[in-house]
Amino acid sequence: MNGTQRGFAMPRRPGEPPDELPPEKPNEPEKPAETPLPPDATVDLAAARRESNIDEVLDTLDAELVGLAPVKARIREIASLLLIDRVRRRFGLTATRPNLHMCFTGSPGTGKTTVALRMAELLHRLGYLDRGHLVATTRDDLVGQYIGHTAPKTKEVLKRAMGGVLFIDEAYYLYRAENERDYGQEAIEILLQVMENQRDDLVVVLAGYPDRMADFFHSNPGMSSRIAHHLDFPDYAPDELMAIAHRMLERENYRFSAESEATFREYLEIRMRRPLFANARSVRNALERARLRQAGRLVAATARACGKRDLMTFEPEDFLASRVFSEHRTGEPATP
Numbered sequence: 001m002n003g004t005q006r007g008f009a010m011p012r013r014p015g016e017p018p019d020e021l022p023p024e025k026p027n028e029p030e031k032p033a034e035t036p037l038p039p040d041a042t043v044d045l046a047a048a049r050r051e052s053n054i055d056e057v058l059d060t061l062d063a064e065l066v067g068l069a070p071v072k073a074r075i076r077e078i079a080s081l082l083l084i085d086r087v088r089r090r091f092g093l094t095a096t097r098p099n100l101h102m103c104f105t106g107s108p109g110t111g112k113t114t115v116a117l118r119m120a121e122l123l124h125r126l127g128y129l130d131r132g133h134l135v136a137t138t139r140d141d142l143v144g145q146y147i148g149h150t151a152p153k154t155k156e157v158l159k160r161a162m163g164g165v166l167f168i169d170e171a172y173y174l175y176r177a178e179n180e181r182d183y184g185q186e187a188i189e190i191l192l193q194v195m196e197n198q199r200d201d202l203v204v205v206l207a208g209y210p211d212r213m214a215d216f217f218h219s220n221p222g223m224s225s226r227i228a229h230h231l232d233f234p235d236y237a238p239d240e241l242m243a244i245a246h247r248m249l250e251r252e253n254y255r256f257s258a259e260s261e262a263t264f265r266e267y268l269e270i271r272m273r274r275p276l277f278a279n280a281r282s283v284r285n286a287l288e289r290a291r292l293r294q295a296g297r298l299v300a301a302t303a304r305a306c307g308k309r310d311l312m313t314f315e316p317e318d319f320l321a322s323r324v325f326s327e328h329r330t331g332e333p334a335t336p
C-alpha cells in the first residue's frame, strides 16, 4: 500500500486488526555479492571494521557503562560475527543470517535497556537491521484488556519495531499460568511467529529478573528455543556504584567534595539493603535529588559569593537530608 492509498483508507472498526505486518520473508541464505572476489583475494579486516563504524558504538558502550565485562565481551563477539559474515559475502560465501533474539536477565537499573539501545545501533551499522531503533515495551503495550484487542495491539507494536529492536521488559508478565484464557498467550503466539519468520527485520530482547525469566522459558519452550543469546547483568557492588556515580557526575560537570564522597558511599550502603533498590537507576535518582538540595543550599546562602567550584560541588548535607538516612536512624520502613 502506498502513502496516498493509506490516506484514503477506511477507518478501522474497534477490534479489527491494523494493517497486516510486512510480508514474511523466509530466512534464506544471504545472496552472494554480484561479482564475488576471487578465491585468492584478501580483505583488510581492519579497514572493513573502520568502514562499518562499529568501534564508535563499542567505545560509547565502554564509556557509558562501568563494568559489565562479560556483556561487553559478548557484544564484541556478535559484532565480529556479523563483520565476518559481511566479508564472507564479498567472497560469495553464503550463510543464513544468525538468530540474534536475546534475553537480558538482571535486576532493575543494571543497564539492560542501555545495552539494548547500543545493540540496535550496532546491528544497524553492520547492516543487520534497516533502522536500528529501539522500541521499549511492557505487557501493557502488547496485551489488550478485552477480547479482540490483543492481536491489533501486538501487531501495531511489531510494526513500529520493524527494522529495529523490540525490548520487552519483565517479559514473564506476558504469561499468566493461573489464567488459561489470559490474552497474553495470544501476544506470545504472534511474537513467536514473527521471531521465527521475520528475524531479518527484527531483533527481540526479552528482559527481566533471572529466576522469573527461567520460569517463563520453562512454561514457554517455544520462546526459549528462539533465544540465541542469554546475557546476565549482575547487581553492582558498592565500588561499581561509586564508579557509576563518578561517571554520571563527570558528564554533568559535578563532583563530590572529599567529605561528601564518604557520605554518599554510606548512603548507598544503606540504600542497597532497602526495598526497591534499582542499582544504577537509584544512583542517578539520588544524584538528581542531591542536585536539587545543592541548588537550594546555594540559593539560601545569600551572604556568601558563589563561584564555579561551589556550583560544581556536592557537600555532605546534600545527601544527609535524604529520607534514607532519617529512616535508617529511626528504623522506619523504606519508602520508594
Ligand SMILES: Nc1ncnc2c1ncn2[C@@H]1O[C@H](COP(=O)(O)OP(=O)(O)OP(=O)(O)O)[C@@H](O)[C@H]1O
Residues within 6 Å of the ligand: 064, 065, 066, 067, 068, 106, 107, 108, 109, 110, 111, 112, 113, 114, 115, 169, 244, 247, 278, 280, 281, 284
Ligand atoms: N554500568 C553502568 N554504568 C553507568 N551507568 C549505568 C550502568 N548501568 C546502568 N546505568 C545507568 O542507569 C540508568 C538505568 O539503566 P537501564 O535503564 O539501562 O537499566 P535497566 O536494567 O534497563 O533497568 P530497568 O529494567 O529498570 O529499566 C541509565 O541511566 C543508565 O545509563
